[in-house]
């Protein structure tokens with residue numbers, strides 16, 4: 001039986017900060033409302049000429065520098081994103097050429113919104129543990145500022161841009177990934193979307209502005225109900241209990257969602273990691289960014305059990321339990 005593990009991690013966020021006070025100048029909102037209702041203080045916004053592929057490349061370079069890793073032997077590239085540079089070619093294909101990964105590697109983008117990174121990690125594990133691939137590059141990245149409606153105060157306060165990357169490699173000794181669960185409920189597909197086509201889903205007319213549209217209350221209610229049940233499924237699959245989980249990393253949508261989710265699971269909130277306070281909701285990047293922050297701060301260390309749970313448009317959700325087994329860092333990371 002072959003196994004897989006994450007051997008290296010890297011992250012990137014754009015330099016430009018958009019604070020709550022900046023947003024007060026743009027829409028009818030205030031810092032107090034945003035902090036109390038979401039926990040978000042600021043987010044990073046990409047330059048006009050900076051796209052998702054640029055965020056991905058920077059995150060992978062951070063990974064390579066920190067862990068002294070080469071990508072010459074990567075044989076599959078998976079990019080989870082809802083904001084690809086183009087409909088096609090994929091961000092993964094652009095990344096292959098840009099990073100000098102051999103053209104013999106496979107390259108695909110995966111679309112599962114804020115659950116995308118965990119879906120991609122599931123896929124990477126399946127590829128590596130089955131023996132089909134040996135070294136898979138997984139990136140979760142989004143440039144949500146490109147599709148955010150900065151006249152809509154209920155959404156523009158939430159979103160930011162960023163990328164997180166990991167390498168999943170084979171492990172002859174053991175499998176670090178021990179529990180999985182995923183799902184998708186298309187009956188809620190009209191609750192969060194982006195389109196520029198005049199089209200219906202679930203008999204609902206979509207708003208075709210090309211900007212992100214969200215019924216925040218519906219998604220909030222669905223996630224607070226669904227995530228604890230999904231986490232239990234991951235634990236059942238692993239034959240583990242929540243007491244064995246050192247860190248819980250849910251998608252960083254809103255701090256006011258993470259609190260009731262932890263409460264319902266009877267899990268200490270202090271052991272939940274999130275990236276939303278200074279980066280906002282970065283969709284597919286939020287979970288790898290939170291994991292990366294935990295590693296940078298020295299909180300998350302090898303041997304610990306980490307439970308990831310993504311959720312978002314679709315409505316999709318996915319979780320997994322893994323034991324951290326990173327290679328040693330060769331250089332200290334620069335602060336994000």
Ligand code: UT7
Pocket residue numbers: 028029030033034037038114153154155157192215216217219220223253254257281283311312313
């Ligand atoms: O990542 C993908 C998955 N997405 C999510 O998980 C998002 C889940 N939802 C949420 O995070 C929250 O629902 C929001 C942050 C989007 C909204 O928070 P809420 O506590 O659910 O507010 P609400 O929509 O119930 O609105 C309450 C009030 C409304 O005013 P009235 O109708 O009570 O007068 C809104 O108009 O707050 C108002 N409001 C604001 N006020 C000041 C909405 N946005 C703002 C704002 N500043 N930015």
